[in-house]
Amino acid sequence: xxxxxxxxxxxxxxxxxxxxxxxxxxxxxxxxxxxxxxxxxxxxxxxxxxxxxxxxxxxxxxxxxxxxxxxxxxxxxxxxxxxxxxxxxxxxxxxxxxxxxxxxxxxxxxxxxxxxxxxxxxxxxxxxxxxxxxxxxxxxxxxxxxxxxxxxxxxxxxxxxxxxxxxxxxxxxxxxxxxxxxxxxxxxxxxxxxxxxxxxxxxxxxxxxxxxxxxxxxxxxxxxxxxxxxxxxxxxxxxxxxxxxxxxxxxxxxxxxxxxxxxxxxxxxxxxxxxxxxxxxxxxxxxxxxxxxxxxxxxxxxxxxxxxxxxxxxxxxxxxxxxxxxxxxxxxxxxxxxxxxxxxxxxxxxxxxxxxxxxxxxxxxxxxxxxxxxxxxxxxxxxxxxxxxxxxxxxxxxxxxxxxxxxxxxxxxxxxxxxxxxxxxxxxxxxxxxxxxxxxxxxxxxxxxxxxxxxxxxxxxxxxxxxxxxxxxxxxxxxxxxxxxxxxxxxxxxxxxxxxx
Amino acid sequence: xxxxxxxxxxxxxxxxxxxxxxxxxxxxxxxxxxxxxxxxxxxxxxxxxxxxxxxxxxxxxxxxxxxxxxxxxxxxxxxxxxxxxxxxxxxxxxxxxxxxxxxxxxxxxxxxxxxxxxxxxxxxxxxxxxxxxxxxxxxxxxxxxxxxxxxxxxxxxxxxxxxxxxxxxxxxxxxxxxxxxxxxxxxxxxxxxxxxxxxxxxxxxxxxxxxxxxxxxxxxxxxxxxxxxxxxxxxxxxxxxxxxxxxxxxxxxxxxxxxxxxxxxxxxxxxxxxxxxxxxxxxxxxxxxxxxxxxxxxxxxxxxxxxxxxxxxxxxxxxxx
Numbered sequence: 125x126x127x128x129x130x131x132x133x134x135x136x137x138x139x140x141x142x143x144x145x146x147x148x149x150x151x152x153x154x155x156x157x158x159x160x161x162x163x164x165x166x167x168x169x170x171x172x173x174x175x176x177x178x179x180x181x182x183x184x185x186x187x188x189x190x191x192x193x194x195x196x197x198x199x200x201x202x203x204x205x206x207x208x209x210x211x212x213x214x215x216x217x218x219x220x221x222x223x224x225x226x227x228x229x230x231x232x233x234x235x236x237x238x239x240x241x242x243x244x245x246x247x248x249x250x251x252x253x254x255x256x257x258x259x260x261x262x263x264x265x266x267x268x269x270x271x272x273x274x275x276x277x278x279x280x281x282x283x284x285x286x287x288x289x290x291x292x293x294x295x296x297x298x299x300x301x302x303x304x305x306x307x308x309x310x311x312x313x314x315x316x317x318x319x320x321x322x323x324x325x326x327x328x329x330x331x332x333x334x335x336x337x338x339x340x341x342x343x344x345x346x347x348x349x350x351x352x353x354x355x356x357x358x359x360x361x362x363x364x365x366x367x368x369x370x371x372x373x374x375x376x377x378x379x380x381x382x383x384x385x386x387x388x389x390x391x392x393x394x395x396x397x398x399x400x401x402x403x404x405x406x407x408x409x410x411x412x413x414x415x416x417x418x419x420x421x422x423x424x425x426x427x428x429x430x431x432x433x434x435x436x437x438x439x440x441x442x443x444x445x446x447x448x449x450x451x452x453x454x455x456x457x458x459x460x461x462x463x464x465x466x467x468x469x470x471x472x473x474x475x476x477x478x479x480x481x482x483x484x485x486x487x488x489x490x491x492x493x494x495x496x497x498x499x500x501x502x503x504x505x506x507x508x509x510x511x512x513x514x515x516x517x518x519x520x521x522x523x524x525x526x527x528x529x530x531x532x533x534x535x536x537x538x539x540x541x542x543x544x545x546x547x548x549x550x551x552x553x554x555x556x557x558x559x560x561x562x563x564x565x566x567x568x569x570x571x572x573x574x575x576x577x578x579x580x581x582x583x584x585x586x587x588x589x590x591x592x593x594x595x596x597x598x599x600x601x602x603x604x605x606x607x608x609x610x611x612x613x614x615x616x617x618x619x620x621x622x623x624x625x
Numbered sequence: 626x627x628x629x630x631x632x633x634x635x636x637x638x639x640x641x642x643x644x645x646x647x648x649x650x651x652x653x654x655x656x657x658x659x660x661x662x663x664x665x666x667x668x669x670x671x672x673x674x675x676x677x678x679x680x681x682x683x684x685x686x687x688x689x690x691x692x693x694x695x696x697x698x699x700x701x702x703x704x705x706x707x708x709x710x711x712x713x714x715x716x717x718x719x720x721x722x723x724x725x726x727x728x729x730x731x732x733x734x735x736x737x738x739x740x741x742x743x744x745x746x747x748x749x750x751x752x753x754x755x756x757x758x759x760x761x762x763x764x765x766x767x768x769x770x771x772x773x774x775x776x777x778x779x780x781x782x783x784x785x786x787x788x789x790x791x792x793x794x795x796x797x798x799x800x801x802x803x804x805x806x807x808x809x810x811x812x813x814x815x816x817x818x819x820x821x822x823x824x825x826x827x828x829x830x831x832x833x834x835x836x837x838x839x840x841x842x843x844x845x846x847x848x849x850x851x852x853x854x855x856x857x858x859x860x861x862x863x864x865x866x867x868x869x870x871x872x873x874x875x876x877x878x879x880x881x882x883x884x885x886x887x888x889x890x891x892x893x894x895x896x897x898x899x900x901x902x903x904x905x906x907x908x909x910x911x912x913x914x915x916x917x918x919x920x921x922x923x924x925x926x927x928x929x930x931x932x933x934x935x936x937x938x939x940x941x942x943x944x945x946x
Contacts, residue, residue: 432830456832464830473823475890484820485831487813494812538831 125150126171126202126289126319131180133166140166142344143180150287153311153320155334157327159363159584163343164323168291171321172204173197184286195224201284203277204291211261211269211276218244218257221276225283247275251310267303270295274310281317288318295322296329308333325417327356327625339363360621372562373590375611377569381410381593386444387546387577388429393438398424399601402438406546406577411568413580413588413609415620416598422581423465424601426548429579430462431455442546456485458546461539463532465550465581471535474524478516479505481523481534486542508537512567529560536567540576547571550581565591585621589614597623640884640899640936647903651910658913661790668791669784671905672798673698673853673860675898678876679805680849682897683815683842685880688822688889689742689749691843694850694876696760697734698869701727701854703764706773706864709780716779728851734760735847739840753843757873764866774863783859794856801852805894814841822889879904882932903932 126148133141141163148154158164169175170182173191181188184200191197194204211220218237221244222229229240237258244257251271261269277290292311296304311320311333324330330337337349339362347362354362388406393399399421406412414422427433429440434450441447442458452462464471472481479501483490490501505519512533516526523534532552539547549568553561568591571578582588588595595607597620604623607615652659677694684691708723734756742752778785783794809815817838820828829835853872858864883900885892907928911921 430830452830452832453834462830471827473820473827473890475823476819480816480819484816484828484833487816491813494814496811496813496816498811 125185125287127183128167128170128177129181129183131167131170131177131182133170133175133177140343141170141177142342144340144343144345146171146338146345148289148319148321151315151319152335153315153322153333155330155337156321156323156340157325157330157337157359157363158340162340162363164340165293166343167340168204168293168321168323171197171289172202172291198280199284201280201286201288202291203280203288204293205270205273205277205295206293211272213262214260216258216260217248217255217264217272220261220272221247221257221279223276225279244275247279248272250278250281250314251275252306267299267307270299270307271310274307278314278318289321290314290318291321291323293323294325296324296326304329327359331356331359357618360618372565373587374562374565374569375590377573378411378591378593378611379409379572380610381572381577382408382575385575387442388579389439389441390425390429391439391441393425393428393435393440395424395428395433395435395601397601398433399428399598402601402603404596404603406579408545408575408577409572410593411572411578411580411591413582413592413595414598415582415585415588415595416624420598420624421601422598423550425598426462426550426579426581429455429546430460430548456542456544459544460546460548461485461542461544462548463535463539463550463552465554472523472531475522477520477522478509478514478526478534479519482508482538482541485538489542504541508541512537512563527560529556529563532556532560532564533567536564540571545574545576547576547578549578551583552580553583553587585617589617589620595620599624636884640882640896640903643882643932643936644899644903644906647906647910651906651914654910654914658910663909663913665787665791665795667902667905667909668795668798669860670909671901672794673856674872674875674879674905675798675901676801676849676853676856677872678879678897678901679802679894680846680853681876682805682880682885682892682894683809683818684749684846685877685885685887686818686822686889686892687839687842688825689839689842690877690887691738691749691753691846692873692877693734693738693753693757693760693847694853694872695869696757696762696764697731697847697850698854698857698872699764699864699866700734700760700767700869701731701851702857702864702868703768703773703866704730705855705858706775707767709775709777709858710773714775715777720777720780724855727855728848731847731849731851731854732844733847735843735845735850736840738847739843742843743836743839749839761866761869764868768864768866770866772863772865775858776862780859781862783856794859798856801849802894802898805849808845809893814838814845818842819890822891824890875901875904878929882929882936884936886937903936904929907932 128144128146130143130145131141132143144167156164166175170177173194173196182190189200218240222240226235229236241257248255248257251274253268253271253275255268264272280288295307299307322330322333335351337359338345339347339349339359341363349359385408386405387408390402390404393402402425414425416422424433428435431450431452431454439446442460447454482505483501490497502519509516509519514530514533516530523531553564568578580591582591589609592609595609595615597604609615657663677698681691681694705723705727708726709720712722713719738753738756741747741756742749783797784792786793788796817833820833821835821838825835857868879900880897881887882903883892883896885896907925911924916924
C-alpha cells in the first residue's frame with residue numbers, strides 16, 4: 125500500500141539515497157537496518173515528510189503523493205515515533221498527545237479539558253498505559269514516555285481514513301528487557317490497525333519482530349530478507365560487506381608506533397553510569413580506536429581525557445604528569461586536541477573566518493599583552509590552507525560557508541598548528557564525501573609520522589580496522605577486548621562485532 | 626550577479642543605507658535638518674548614548690544581555706560630581722583624578738555584575754537588571770534625591786570648546802569608539818567575545834575560559850557606562866540619581882537597529898555607531914520637522930520597528946524569542 129520507487133536524495137557532497145525501492149503492506153512490520161551513515165535516517169525522513177526526495181516517486185495505494193512537511197504526511201496516515209524523546213517535558217500527557225490538534229476540543233476559544241482528558245485516556249488505553257492524562261510528562265519513566273509517543277501517533281487512527289504507517293526509530297534503546305517485550309506485544313497487536321517500520325541497532329530484536337528486513341548500505345537497499353531468511357551474521361555481512369580496500373585507509377603508510385613513549389595513560393577511570401574501570405595507554409605515533417555501539421562509553425572516555433568530565437575514581441596521566449584538575453584549558457595546555465563529533469556545535473565557529481578559527485585555541489601564542497598579532501595569524505592560516513589544500517577563497521573566508529571536509533581540515537589544522545600531540549578524534553569523517561574522507565585518513569597518517577598519538581572513534585568499523593594500530597572494544601562502558609591491528613593481521617569485522625553486541 | 630551586490634554585502638550595509646535614507650527623508654521635509662549646526666546637535670545628544678551602546682555591544686556579541694546601564698550611568702555620574710567637587714572642583718587643580726577613579730568604579734560595578742551572573746549562575750538579563758536597580762538606589766542614597774552641579778569651565782570645555790563646529794566631547798567619543806574597535810578586532814578579549822557568542826560550547830571545547838571572558842565583558846561594559854556617566858555630566862553640568870534614565874531603551878534599540886544580532890556572534894562596534902546615529906537622527910528629525918511632542922515617543926517606537934525590519938538579517942533564524 126505504501127511504496128517508494130527509485131527514490132533519490134542528494135546533499136551537497138553526499139549521495140544519501142540511491143534509487144531506493146521500499147514497500148510496506150497492510151499490517152506488516154518491516155525492519156530497517158544498516159550502519160551509521162547507511163541512509164536509514166534519511167530514508168525515514170523522506171517517508172515521514174521531513175525531506176522531499178530529489179527523484180523517484182512515493183505512492184499510497186498506487187496514487188502518487190508528495191509531502192511538503194511532516195504534517196501533510198500525518199494527514200495521509202504516516203506517523204513517526206522519535207528516537208530522541210519528542211515530548212515536551214513541562215506539558216501534561218494529554219497536551220503532548222494533542223499538541224497542534226487541540227482544535228477538536230476548543231469551543232469559543234476555550235479548551236474543554238475534560239473532553240481532552242477522556243480522549244487522551246482512550247489513546248493511552250490503546251498502548252495499555254494506565255496513567256492520568258493530566259500527569260506532567262517529566263514525571264514519567266522512559267518506557268512510559270515511549271508509549272505516550274506511540275499513543276500520540278495513534279491519534280492518527282481517528283483523524284485519517286486510510287491505513288496507517290508508523291515509524292519506530294530505535295524505540296528500544298532506553299528500555300529494559302521486559303519493557304521491550306511489552307512494547308513488542310503492543311506493536312504486534314496494533315498491526316490490526318497499522319503497519320510499522322522498525323529501525324534498531326539491536327539485530328536480534330529486529331529479527332524477532334519484523335516480517336521483512338530491509339538492509340541498507342551506502343544509501344542503497346542491498347537486500348530484503350524475509351523473516352527467518354538469514355542469520356544475524358549473514359545480515360551483518362550484508363550491512364558492512366564491502367571489500368575493504370587497503371589503499372583506501374592508507375594501510376601501506378601504517379608504521380609501528382614508538383612503544384617506549386607513553387603519551388597518555390588511563391588507570392581505572394570511572395564515571396558512574398557511563399564508563400567503569402577504563403585503563404589504557406596511548407603511545408607516540410599510535411592510532412588507538414575505541415569501538416562500540418552508541419552509548420558504550422566511547423565519547424565519555426574522550427571527554428574525560430579532554431577534561432570536560434571529572435572521573436570519580438582512577439587516574440589520568442598525560443606525558444607522565446598526573447592530571448589533578450579536569451578542565452579543557454589544562455588539557456589544551458598539555459597538548460591535547462579534541463575534534464568533536466558535532467562539528468557545527470563544537471568544531472568551528474560559523475561566522476568567524478578561517479584564521480580566527482585556527483588560532484582560537486592558541487590565541488596566547490599570537491598575542492602580546494592581549495593584543496593580537498593579526499598578521500601572524502593570517503600567515504599561519506595561509507600556510508595551513510596551502511599545506512592541507514583547504515578550499516577557501518582566502519584566510520578571510522567565513523568557516524560557516526566551507527564544505528564539511530574543509531571545515532574538518534580547519535579544525536585539524538587548528539590543533540596541529542598549535543602543536544597538539546595527543547589528538548582525540550570523534551567521528552572525524554562523519555558526513556564527509558569519499559574524497560574528503562581520504563584527505564582525513566592521509567592527515568591521520570601524517571600525524572602518526574610526526575609522533576602524534578591519536579585516539580579515534582571511527583564512523584564505521586572498517587574505518588576503525590583500517591586506520592588503527594590497536595582497537596579497544598567497549599560495551600556498556602567497560603572494556604571487552606583489545607586487538608592489535610598490524611597491517612596484514614587485522615581483526616575482522618566479526619571479531620569486533622562479537623564483543624560489541 | 627554583480628560581485629558587490631551579494632546578500633552578505635546587502636546585510637552589512639543595510640543599516641548605513643537606512644541612516645542615509647532617514648537623513649534624506651528629514652532633509653526633504655525640512656532642509657534645515659541638513660546643517661552643520663544640526664549635526665553637531667545630533668552628535669552631542671548621541672555621545673553618552675553611544676558610549677552606553679558600545680558597552681552593551683560587547684555583551685550582546687557574547688550572546689548575553691546587560692540591563693544595568695541606567696543604574697551604572699546614574700551612580701557613576703553622581704559620584705563623579707562628588708569626587709570632582711571633593712578634589713578641588715576644577716579640572717585644573719585636582720578634579721581630573723575623579724575621571725580614572727570613576728572609570729574604575731564602572732569597571733567594579735561591571736565586575737560585580739559579571740560575578741553575580743557567572744558565579745551564582747543567574748541569567749545575565751536578571752542579574753544585570755537587579756544590579757542596575759541597586760545602582761540607581763545607591764545614587765538616590767548618596768544624593769538624597771538632590772541634584773549635584775558642576776560649573777568648572779575647563780571641564781565644561783568638553784561641551785563648549787568646539788573644533789570645526791563639533792564640541793570636544795564628540796572627538797573624545799570618537800577616540801573611545803576607536804578604542805572599542807581596537808579591542809574588538811585586535812585583542813584576544815575581543816576575539817573571545819565572538820567565540821563565546823558564536824559557539825559557547827566550542828569556545829569551551831577549545832580551552833577558552835568562558836566564565837572569565839564573560840566577567841571581563843561586563844567589566845569592559847561597566848567602564849564604557851562610566852564614560853557615558855562623565856559625558857552626561859559634561860553635557861548637562863549636573864547629575865542626579867536619574868541621570869541614566871532612558872539609556873536602556875536607546876542603547877539596546879541602537880545596537881539592534883545597527884544590525885548586531887541579539888543571539889550573539891554577529892555585528893560589532895561600527896554597527897552600533899550607525900545604530901545610535903539612526904535612533905538619534907529619528908529623535909532629532911522629529912523635532913526639526915515639527916512633529917508634536919506628544920507624538921514623538923510613539924513615532925520613535927514605530928520607526929524603530931521599521932528600522933529593525935530594514936536593517937537586520939532575520940532569515941537564518943527559525944524562532945525569535
